[in-house]
Amino acid sequence: MNTFTASKSGERPALVYITAQIYVEQRVDPGWRARAQALLNLMYNGFGSLIGYLACGWWFAACTHPAGTQWPVFWSGLAAGMAVVLVYFLAAYRGQRAGPAAKLTNQ
Secondary structure (H helix, E strand, C coil): CCHHHHHHHHHHHHHHHHHHHHHHHHHCCCCCHHHHHHHHHHHHHHHHHHHHHHHHHHHHHHHEECCEECHHHHHHHHHHHHHHHHHHHHHHCCCCCCCHHHHHHCC
């Protein structure tokens, strides 16, 4: 593995994690923010990792046959899963809410 590959694989998860933290910071009421950040951390480092590990293991086993692994099918399935998540995010995301903090920054 070269240095470029190693650095790129670390930047993508960090970008997603930081973006989620910024989203929580802007969208969650200050009284609930610590709880929301704890839940986000649990989902990234606990349940989310476990679910991803089990789902990927199941999909890999489904794509593996005695003749070998069907790599194009495996990677296409993962790409389709990410496309579903992207479509859900694009449909569900509503942007920054208009609240007291937004009013203060617009003055």
